[in-house]
Each structure stands twice: as structure tokens, then as C-alpha cells.
Amino acid sequence: MEKQPRILVSQFMLKNRVFEVTLNRLFLTWKELNARKKRVSGSIHNTFKVGFCLAKVLHRTRGVTSGSHCVPVSEIIAVQETEVDNIQTKDEGKWQKMSQKTVETYPYAFTVFYVERARQHRWRCGNVTFFCSDGLLRQQWVQAIKEQLSLQTCRPKHLLVYINPYGGKQQGKQIYEQKVVQLFTLASISTDVIVTERANHARDHLKTEADLKKYDGIVCVGGDGMFSEVIHGLISRTQTDSGVDQNCAHEKLVQCNLRVGIIPAGSTDCICYATIGINDPVTSALHIIVGDSQALDVCSVHHNDTFLKYSVSLLGYGFYGDILADSEKKRWMGPARYDFSGIKTFLSHHYYEGTVSFQPATDILGNPRDKTKCRSGCYVCQHNGQLFSEEIRDESVEGGVSENEDEREWKVVKGKFLAINAASMSCACPRSPKGLSPAAHLADGTTDIILVRKCSRLNFLRHLLRHTSKDDQFDLTFIEVHRVRKFKFTPKYCESEDTDVKDVRKKLFSQICRDHPACSCTSVNSNWNCDGEILDHAAVEVGVHCQLIKLFARGIEEKAGV
Numbered sequence: 001m002e003k004q005p006r007i008l009v010s011q012f013m014l015k016n017r018v019f020e021v022t023l024n025r026l027f028l029t030w031k032e033l034n035a036r037k038k039r040v041s042g043s044i045h046n047t048f049k050v051g052f053c054l055a056k057v058l059h060r061t062r063g064v065t066s067g068s069h070c071v072p073v074s075e076i077i078a079v080q081e082t083e084v085d086n087i088q089t090k091d092e093g094k095w096q097k098m099s100q101k102t103v104e105t106y107p108y109a110f111t112v113f114y115v116e117r118a119r120q121h122r123w124r125c126g127n128v129t130f131f132c133s134d135g136l137l138r139q140q141w142v143q144a145i146k147e148q149l150s151l152q153t154c155r156p157k158h159l160l161v162y163i164n165p166y167g168g169k170q171q172g173k174q175i176y177e178q179k180v181v182q183l184f185t186l187a188s189i190s191t192d193v194i195v196t197e198r199a200n201h202a203r204d205h206l207k208t209e210a211d212l213k214k215y216d217g218i219v220c221v222g223g224d225g226m227f228s229e230v231i232h233g234l235i236s237r238t239q240t241d242s243g244v245d246q247n248c249a250h251e252k253l254v255q256c257n258l259r260v261g262i263i264p265a266g267s268t269d270c271i272c273y274a275t276i277g278i279n280d281p282v283t284s285a286l287h288i289i290v291g292d293s294q295a296l297d298v299c300s301v302h303h304n305d306t307f308l309k310y311s312v313s314l315l316g317y318g319f320y321g322d323i324l325a326d327s328e329k330k331r332w333m334g335p336a337r338y339d340f341s342g343i344k345t346f347l348s349h350h351y352y353e354g355t356v357s358f359q360p361a362t363d364i365l366g367n368p369r370d371k372t373k374c375r376s377g378c379y380v381c382q383h384n385g386q387l388f389s390e391e392i393r394d395e396s397v398e399g400g401v402s403e404n405e406d407e408r409e410w411k412v413v414k415g416k417f418l419a420i421n422a423a424s425m426s427c428a429c430p431r432s433p434k435g436l437s438p439a440a441h442l443a444d445g446t447t448d449i450i451l452v453r454k455c456s457r458l459n460f461l462r463h464l465l466r467h468t469s470k471d472d473q474f475d476l477t478f479i480e481v482h483r484v485r486k487f488k489f490t491p492k493y494c495e496s497e498d499t500d501v502k503d504v505r506k507k508l509f510s511q512i513c514r515d516h517p518a519c520s521c522t523s524v525n526s527n528w529n530c531d532g533e534i535l536d537h538a539a540v541e542v543g544v545h546c547q548l549i550k551l552f553a554r555g556i557e558e559k560a561g562v
């Protein structure tokens, strides 16, 4: 028989004062009662009212003081019975021991752990302990809250965790052990943990070995490079299991069911920052625990019908490719390597010649110059995602690429570029909280191509500085930005079959010196920076796969909290 839904209303002691505590399917609330009503009792109501915010109602009720709290059940982390002896409670910032009399009168207690919002999108694990005189009442409450938690079916119970011990400041293991383990234990999440022993360990394990049916999600502790490894393993595994050939650039990829969580411990942490609003391990762990889900677009990158890589954040040629290539030699510097190589690359001021062709995404909501930012529950992502899946359905009826797609106009831009960036999300990070493309969307099926044409150092600096201020970094004559679903890049100095970038360098050395007489230039082509990994080819074909993967995140929340 189905359990009767109900509201639980009881009075409990909290910080030596009496509170009325209410639990329904949506909220746990507690409000301080005034002196007249101080009598601790309990009652269970068999009625159930859905969808109203108790916090608002409580403020209008007689006998309520300002001390009123409301926590959504979806943000309760755990409930535990608490030993009353020696317990200390925090009141107005001071720790207070319960008086002996109170302990004797109210010997039963339970503690509820829940998500508390702090500054700048940070989440913390808050807790509240309620005291009462009746052991049965406590038991009823603990059971009722546990029952409500068991109804939160989106929450993971068993996770596969990969830790990169060498990412960022090499703190991955410590961060996981000191900040995450106790939260997962509190939330009754069990884990299988693998500390990686080499680059691509996690990718290969996911691709071929891991028994994915055992898990409700994957967690990676590291930076964007580590996340990239994990999604490569997961996407490849999903395609192999479904018989999809990743080498075919036009093949529709199969969506991955397992969500991935990122505990930030890297150098840039852009994916974490742009999907949660902060790179903070505790905040990320809490988003995993409450079972958040955020779909993410993935770009596939091909060279001559051979699959190279996937990208979810930045695909950058020129400036960001050169920074990455230089910084790889300075890994020992930790995250500071990017600042060092950034300055060096800026001063070298290389430009690269080539042709960018793209199909502008014209039938969608939003454009890269609008002021709409992608936020939790984004309407643009929902709308465009829907549009995309309808188009895919049409294609399957026709049995191939839809006519619409073929008919779409290709635009061609030829020139000398300091940078060619494709941002599939804002790429917000601590260095640039608004990111490379502030209006880009996490899950709209598009990427924003930013073309920075050859310009003076001063103008390029103006463009870069605007990433850190309110000024529009695209409002400059040498910048173009386009929202696209597909694009191609062909370097002027073409790579022939089986030739990699290094060979091209050698072959064209004389050309290089003519083009850059004043510098110690060594390369005619740049490298693509693909989420922090260097690609082997300069000529690429890129397509966006709408909402291919899911993260344990919810997008950046509109209000940053207190």
C-alpha cells in the first residue's frame, strides 16, 4: 500500500529556545515561537499540501518571531540522531554548552545537514540540531526525513572517482581526502577511488575496463585536462557500445547517461567555474550529493575524417594554442605557468594565416553579442536543445544529413589571425569571471567562434584586458564573433597527409623568417589548444553535439546568496 503523504509539525528546542518545526514533501522549516507558546510537543498531520512556500506563510502566523528558516528537502544532505551529552550549540556566533537542566529535560536530539549558500556561488554544509523530551518523536522525525531523502531518486549512491595527483598544485589527493570524503560519507555515498598513475589512465580505464553499470556517476578530481580525459573515455565507451564510428565527422553521437562531477584541483578549472560559478571542492561535492544535472555541448574535432579530440570549453588556435604549447614545458611552475607563458606569448605577438569556414546558427535563440547569460534552468538552452532534437528526428526520417543542413550557407573568412577561439561555453574562470564569450551557452548546441585579426600589440592588449572588466571585448574593429554549429579551419600552409605540425615547421622555415623578421619565430602554424590538450594537426573540422554529456551541476545560480 502507498505511504500516506503527510505534514509533520512538532515543537523542538534549539539554542535553548522553542521552535516549531514542519516537514512536508518539499520543505523543512523551523520558526521560533514566542514565550507564550513555549511548550514542547509533537503532532503528525495526515494532510499534504503541495507547492507553497512555508517560509512565507510562517512569517504571517501569530506567535512567530523573525527566527524562521526554510530548507528545501532537495537540499538536505543527511539526518542523524545526536548524542546530547556534552553537545555544544552555536548561538549568535558563540559556542554554548547545553545546561544540565536542558540536557535532562530534552535528552533526545537529531541533526539535519543541509546546503547553505555563501558568497560567490559557494555552498557549505550547514547543520541544525533539534532537541526534545520524547525518544519516539525523535525517531519519527529522523525516519520521516530519511524517507523524504530516499525519494530524491536523482541522487548518486555509488560513484567511480579518479584523482589526478599531479594536476594544478598537486593537491588533488589532499583536496579529496580533506574536503570531500567526509561529505560523501555523511550522504551515504560509496565510492571506488582510482588515483591515476599516468596520463590517460582514467580515459583508458573508462574506455575498456570499468564496469559502468555499477555506478551512478563518475567524479574526477583535477583540472580541465583531467575532465577531458574522463569524458573521452566515457564518450568513446558509449559510442563503441552503440556501434557508432567516431571517425565519421557527420555521425550523430549517442548521449552518455552517466553524469560526471568535477572536484576542482587543476590550473584553470574553467569547466567547473562556468557550470557552477566557483571552483570550490566543497561546493562541487555538494552539487554531486544533491544529484544536480546539467547537460553540456561537446565539440568533436576531426582531421581528414580521422577523429582527433572532443572539446567542451575552449578550442583555441594562435594565442591560446601558443600559451599552452609553451606552458607544457613549465608544468613544474604549477598554475603560474599560464601567466608566464601568457606574457611571453603576448610579447611574441605571432599571427597565423588561414581560412575559417562556418555555418552561422541562424535559426536559434540568442547571439554572442546579446546580454543574456546562461544561467541555471536556461531558457535558451532548453529551446535550442529542443530545436536540435527535432532536427535530428527529421534527419533520421530522411535517412541522412537533412536538406536544411546542406542548404545552410557557409561563410568564409580568410586572413591573418592572432587568435581563433571557439568557446562552447562562456569559459569563465578565476582569470576572467565573465569568460571568453560571456553570452555563450552550456547546452544550446552551438559554439561561439571569436576571430582576432592581426592588430597592434596595444589593441590586442585592449581586447585581453576587456575580459576582466565590464567592457565588451568584441566591440573592436579587429574582432569578429559568430555563433555556429560547425566550422572548419585550413591553415595557409597546408599540412599534407601524414605530416604533422613539426614537419610543416621545418619545411616552411624560410617563409617563417620572412613573415616575422623581428622575432625568433619558429612556427608557421600554431597549435590548437583543445581544453588544455595540444592537437596534432592545424587543419580541423569541428561539429557541436548538443547536450552530449551531463554534469553534476545546475548551471550558475542567478543569485549568489549572502
Ligand SMILES: CCCCCCCCCCCCC/C=C/[C@@H](O)[C@H](COP(=O)(O)O)NC(=O)CCCCC
Residues within 6 Å of the ligand: 223, 224, 225, 226, 266, 267, 268, 269, 270, 313, 314, 320, 323, 324, 338, 339, 342, 427, 429, 431, 432, 435, 436, 464, 465, 467, 468, 529, 530, 531, 532, 533
Ligand atoms: C592582461 C590580462 C589578460 C587576461 C585575459 C584572460 C582571459 C582568460 C581566458 C581563459 C580561458 C580559459 C579557457 C580554458 C582553458 C582550459 O581548458 C585550459 C586547460 O586547463 P587546465 O587543465 O586546468 O590546465 N587552460 C588554458 O588553456 C590556460 C589559458 C590561460 C590563459 C591565460
Ligand SMILES: Nc1ncnc2c1ncn2[C@@H]1O[C@H](COP(=O)(O)OP(=O)(O)O)[C@@H](O)[C@H]1O
Residues within 6 Å of the ligand: 163, 164, 165, 166, 167, 168, 169, 195, 196, 197, 198, 199, 200, 201, 221, 222, 223, 224, 225, 226, 227, 229, 265, 266, 267, 268, 269, 335, 532
Ligand atoms: N598520474 C598522472 N601522471 C601524469 N599526468 C597525469 C596523471 N593523471 C592525469 N594526468 C594528466 O595530467 C594533465 C593535466 O591534468 P589536470 O588535472 O587538468 O591539471 P592542470 O589543470 O594543472 O593541467 C591531463 O592531461 C591528464 O591527462
Ligand SMILES: [Ca+2]
Residues within 6 Å of the ligand: 297, 423, 424, 425, 440, 441, 442, 443, 444, 445, 446, 447
Ligand atoms: Ca554551447
